[in-house]
Each structure stands twice: as C-alpha cells, then as structure tokens.
Amino acid sequence: MWCSGEVGMAAVSVSVTVRVRWCTRKPPTPTPTRFSVNALFGDWGFGNRTRNSLQQQFTFTLADSKVISVSVVSSISDVASSEWDACALDATGPDNFNPFLSHAFLSTLEHSASAVRETGWIPHHIVAKANNNSNNNVVAVVPLYLKTHSYGEFVFDHSWANAYHSYGYNYYPKLQSCVPFTPVTGPRILLRNTSFKHQVFDIIVSAMKELALTSQLSSLHVTFPSENEWHKLTEKGFLPRIGMQYHWKNRNYKKLLLFYVGSFDDFLMDMKQSKRKNIRQERKKISAQNLIMKRLRGYEIKARHWDSFYSFYRNTTDNKWGTPHLTREFFHELGAKMGDNVLLVVAEEGDELVAGALNLIGGDTLFGRLWGCQPRSYYPSLHFEACYYQAIEAAIELNLKTVEAGAQGEHKIQRGYLPVTTYSCHYLIDEEFREAIQDFLIREAAQVKLVIKLLHDSGPFKEGIL
Template sequence: MDYYAGQAMNGCGFWCKTEFYAGTNFLGQSPFGHSVQNLVHTSKRTTTNALFWGPRKAVERPDTDLSLGHFTLTGSGSEGVSASSGKPQKVSVSVVSSISEVPSHDWDACNLDSTGPEKFNPFLSHGFLSSLEESGSTAKETGWIPQHIIAQDEHKNILGVAPLYLKSLFLSPYQLCVFAIGLTLLIWLCSHSYGEYVFDHSWADAYYSYGARYYPKLQCCVPFTPVTGQRVLLRDTPYKDQVFDILVTAMKNLTDKFQVSSLHVTFPSESEWHRMKEKDFLQRIGMQYHWKNRNYKDFDEFLMDMKQSKRKNIRQERKKIAAQNLTMKRLRGYEIKARHWDIFYKFYRNTTDNKWGSAYLTRGFFHDMGSKLGDNVLLVVAEEGDELVAGALNLIGGDTLFGRIWGCLPRVYYPSLHFEACYYQAIEAAIELNLDKVEAGAQGEHKIQRGYMPVTTYSCHYIVNEGFRKILEDFLVRETAQVKHVIKLLHDSGPFKDSAQ
C-alpha cells in the first residue's frame, strides 16, 4: 500500500492520491530529474507519425468475449513432459469483460498455485478484484475497462489468468473544469494513468510531442494498488512455463488488435520482470518502503534494534496517543461491521477531497471487499470516547501485512495519529501474526526513521512504436542508475544499529 503517496506529515496523509503531482511535473520530468521530453526533442526523426492525436484509432471493445487464438504445447522441452503423458495439446486464450465470467474457485486456484499459501496475495483474489468491478470502481465510466486474459485447455480447464484493463480517456469533474487553463494542461490532465503508481505522465506528454497518441493503453495490474505480486497467475502444472509464454504473447497480440500504444505490467514479481525482458518489454524499477520482521517477540524488541535517537522519537510519538485520550483498536473479519465501513468511507473521502485526488473506490467497494475477504481484512481504528475518528485499512497475506488506505474525520488533527495507525499498529500486528514484513508503499522518506526501509519494485513496458521505445530505453538506463543510487544512500543512512543491519 502506498498509504497514499507523498502525504504523511499532516495527520491525514497516507495515500492521499495527489498522483499526478507525485510522479512527474509540467516539464515532463521523472521523479529523479531526467526529462523524457528532452530525449524526444534531441532524437532525430525523419518521419512524422501523426498530427496531434495520431491516425491510430483504438478499437472499441466488442461486447462478446474476444478470442486471441489457439496455441499448441510443444514437445517435452525443459519441462520434461512428453506428448504421450496425457498433457493437454492445445491452449485457447480469450478475453473476458468481467471477472464474474471466471469461476472464483478457478481464478483463486491460479492465484494460490502461483505463490503457494505461504505467500498468498489477497489483492489478486477473485474476491478483491470482483469487489472493484461490482462496486463500479473499475468500469468504463472510471476509465478502467476489464479485459482479463484467460487460458484454457481443450477440456475447458483454466490453466492461467491475468488481470488486464483497457485504460481509456476519462475526465473527472475536476479535470473538466480546468479547460480554461489551457489546452496543453487539459491534455496532460486528461491522460489517464491514475491509480497505477508507476508514473508515466511524462511519457504520455513526450509521446504526443513525438507525434502519436499514448492513450488508450493496456494495463496488467491490480487497480489502485501498488503492491508487488504475480501478474500472470498459473496453475501448478508441468507446462506452466509454456502457459506463461502463451499468456504474455496473447497480451501483446491484444495490444496490436486494439491498436493501442502500449502494454504496461506494473508491480510484477521480480522473476516475471526478468522473463518479460526476453519478450521485448522495457524494464523499469521504483522504490517502496517495507518493514522487516527479524523474528521479534514484541514491539520493544524491534525498538532495541533502532539507533537511540530513533527509538526515543518513536516512543515519544506513541505516548501522544494516550495523552490525547485516543484508543487504538485492531478489528479483523467479522469484528468489522457495516457501520465501520460507512465511517471509514467518510475518512477515505476526506483524504481524497483534501488532496485534489480522485476517489477511485466507492462506498460499496468497502462493504463488498470486507464481506468477501473476511479474516484477510484488518482495520485499525482510533476512537475518542465512543466516536471513531480515524482508521487505516490493511490486508493480510500469507507472509505480509499490506497497508492500504488511511483517513480521518474532516477538520481534525491529532499529532502522531497517522504514524500510530499506519506504521506502529501495523508492526505490532505483523509481530503478533508472525508475518515476515509490512509493506507501507511508495514515497515518504519519513517512513525510514520509523523502521521502514527502501526496497526495489518493478514494472515492464511493451511499447509498440519502435522509435519511441528507443527513446524510453535510453531514459530508463539513466533513471535506473539514479533509483539504485538513492536506495543505497537511504540504506547507508538507515535508522538501525550496525548490528541489526
């Protein structure tokens, strides 16, 4: 969870969704200073691809399911399975416009087989993704059109799935009202990369300058969720490597079929990231902050690994909670009632409304998700007397506590409550549940002094236009070097004692 990018110090900051400021600026720079736009202007081009929007028109999504063809499983190969062993001979790949068209037990079996129960990722479950769709959070009206890829054998057994979305142009009411500011700014605001957290707004701006249209595009991800996980979910079969290749090829074929500019796979596993490089995807890295459980017995034992000044600061922050007559509670599964979701939705809207962000999630999403995910949901709440005043939503995976969303009542401020609800309560919960880590998302160097250290995240980008692909490739070499340098510097100046590093 990104407990939302770039806020944190004002008491209502986690994941506040000022996304279109966080990753780029009006000059088309990356978060680390390099300008894709400059690369466009300095590159030599002998042809003009298009005037302004470009001649390529994205294909409208048909109402019926879309077939992406049939593939033959080949030989024994490295998987050691012969044709005579009874394995399927054919794999058909299709696109479905709703996850409801895939039985939940089939989708979840692919998800569970991809990681094993010890690393189960709740964001990739049928329950979480269907809650997004059924609540209207991912829909044509919001610019997230489901286009999930399904691989089946000749007996209709599902062998693999991939969550995929067509990102169409979408204007929120706020974006519409800025038309008078100017056409260039409007184009920039219309670009629909919201809810992805791998910032490519500057890419879109540069793509227009290059003479082509960047949107619509295809996005393989969990919407509004910067959490690393498998993106191609496979049943555990001897031929799963072939099915992986088939599904990735099918996604690339869909990019051509829809005549869109690009296909982006965001927050994949590191192994998928490496494999997709072999399939003409550009590689990009980013940075998040995670807390690592070193087999701590309790929170105090964790504090003893910190440098004295950091340990003192955390203890002082935690003391402020009781001094403000606040009570912290961790609610899980059935303990979370409908009234909790109703008030938490108010917290969520207060966060997004205050930060010029987009309220991606509907009220119904929280109710649906809470009902479907049960004990995988952990809601941290702060009470003042009998009144709920703030909360932080977390999901529990096989070995990880995932921070998700933070919010509080409007026009209130409780010093250090944000840190307590989002960071310290999460650490205590992870220790109690014997989880390996807490993922607190991207951005916010303030997390480091509270024990959350930088880790590398990954994304893969298939760019159709060869000329622009080369420009981005050059840009990513420089950006990658800077990200690695920043991660090293942050680790070297970390909050832990040398003996605990």
C-alpha cells in the same frame, strides 16, 4: 500507507527527461505471429469515438497435441472464483497468499463501480485454457485492463503520453496488467502448477503483445510484477523499470505468551537511540489525547465502521487533491467478501471514531492500504500510530514477515521502514518511441539504485542489525 491520489517518489526527486530524437515519423512494423487470431471489435474506432472493448482469441498447439486457447473476458465474473483463485494460489504459493490477486478483491473493484469502463478501467482479463482429451481446464489468468488514462497505477508514464501527443499520436488507450489502485508486488501472469506452465507463460505473453499490436494500441504495461516475472518479461522484449517503496521486516520478533508490547520494544532496541526515543514520544501522544486504538478483523468490523472509514478516505483524497477512485460500496463489499483477511485499525475518542487505517492480511505480509481521519480534525502523531506502529504490532502478533507500507514517504524510514526495489515492464509498439523511453529508463534506474543505497546506508537501525 498510500491513498488514491498520486504523488511522486517521496524521498527523492528523480528527474529524467524523455527526449524523442527524430524528425520524421513512420508507422510501426508488424511482427509475424505463430497464433491464429479471431478478432471481434465492439464499438471500436478513432476520432471522437471511444475505444471500448477488444475481443480476441488465440490458439496454440503444444508438442503433445494439447491445445491452449487464450481469450479475453470483459468481467472477472466471467471466470469462476474457484478457477481464478486456484491460479492465483499456485502462482504465489500458499505461504505467500496475496489477497489483492484474489477473485474477491478484483471482483469487488468491478462490482462497486470502482474499476469499470466509466472510470477508465475497462476489464480485459486474460484466460488460458488447456483442451486435452475433451477436458477444458483454466491453466492461467491475467488481470488486464484497457486504460484511457494513467491514474491509479503508481508507475508514472505521463511524460510518455505527452511525448506521443506532441507528435500527433495517441498514447491512450493502452493495456495495463495490474491491480487497480494497488501498488503491491505480486505475479501478474497467474499460472496453475502444471508440467507445461512455462509454455503457457510464453503463450500468454505473445498473445498480449499480439493483442496490443493488432488492436493498434500504443503499449502494454505490466506493473508491480514479481522480480522473477520482471526478468522473464525483460527477456521477451519488455523494457524494464524499477521504483522504490518502504517495507518493514520482522527480524524474528516474537509475540510473548501474554503480551506483545514487549516484542515491539525488542524492535525498538534494534534502532538507533534517537529514532527509538522519537517513536516512544510519538506513541505517548496517543494516550495523552485520550485516544484508544483498536484493531478489528472480520465480524468485528460493522457497517458503521465502513461508513466512517469511507468519510475518512474521502477526507484524505479531498485534502490531497486526489481522486476518490473507490466507492462507498467497495468498502462494504470488501469487508463482506474478505472476512478475516481485512484488518481495520481505528482510533476512538470516547464513543466516536475519529480515524482509521485499512490493511489486508496475506500469507506472510501485512499490506497497508488506506488511511484517513475525521474532517477538520488534527491529532498529532495519530497517522504514524495508526498506519505504522499498529501495523508492526499486528505483524508481530500474527507472525508475519513483512509490512508493506506502500508508495511514497521518506518519513517511514525513521520509523523502521526501509526502501526496497519495485518493478514494472513496458512493451511499446513504436520502435522509435521505444528507443527514447529505453534511454530514459536506463538513466532513471541508475538514480533509483543510488538513492536506495544512500537511504540504506543512513538508515535508522544500529550498525550490524541489517
């Protein structure tokens, strides 16, 4: 479970310094392109002016005379939801539906003024169309943003920005392919399942690189892509980076016919005795405090629930010195648009809502999203119950394979959530900065891999379970 504020990698302090190893600077060398480029720059400039928008179109002709056009749109509303979602569903497969890649979720971020120009997230989504025999079909889309800061990404590059600044160069704006405020792994280049999808992938990558280069941006970043996409982008010149999250895996725990409590006990029986005892003690504290836990979906979630949850969310961000990126309208629109894909865990004391945890349901995964409680209130173990134990019970009940509890928090390990590798890719235009950052990433990756191994070796489960 994570909030909008950003902190470092929890269980481990990965400390690697970016060292820029030169005294003279030279401008980056342009690379040749096979595309025809038409660029229209809106309110674009330097100095005190703000870079607002990039509008470019690229065309490419395949061997069978099919023309692929790649363009930039300034709002996801410029793409029909049916076309966007068809790309997203083909990219993940129906069994692995990722709600964060849906038109509903991404448009909610924009319509609620959460990820917009005023907050430093300027939509520049990529749309690829195939024009053949008078047909003009969308064959790929990419969630892409022009960023004026590095917040809400959960992959930290502030030291890179500082290095650029120390040499008098601008790191911002930069291009970022991601889901705003959402460290959830999934494909970023969302391809329809066509016979030429691999060619479309190559075209889009080249177009995004060209967009960054011709627009004089410092860099292009793809965060939390799938592992397969990460490998493919690395082959195309992106610098690979890895990180770490904590996920729970369903080891064939099944919902019983009448009750699902027993299946949670099956999960506990796979854990070491001390961890099992601790979890049971934490869960007993909930009833001892006269708290009632409920899991609400779809129509069960009313406006009053969202209003309460927004206050919980603001309490979390205020206490952690984070920024409340999401607006009240975001939560109301999310519930209206995404229906049964939303799971809201709430804690009630009498008739009063005192805490909540927001989750989204995917094809085979429950995604923990946000948590919060009533201001100036403290309920021992409620955070663990609402965020982790209720999520596990829900995943077992819904026969889901995984619970993604998000970034941060070594405390998740003793509650059954183990570290997994996450991925990002970074394309930097300047070759000298690129070399320095590449060296940093190699050293950082060695430390992350070591930490993941150590945490697995000392995990909470009995020997032979994993």
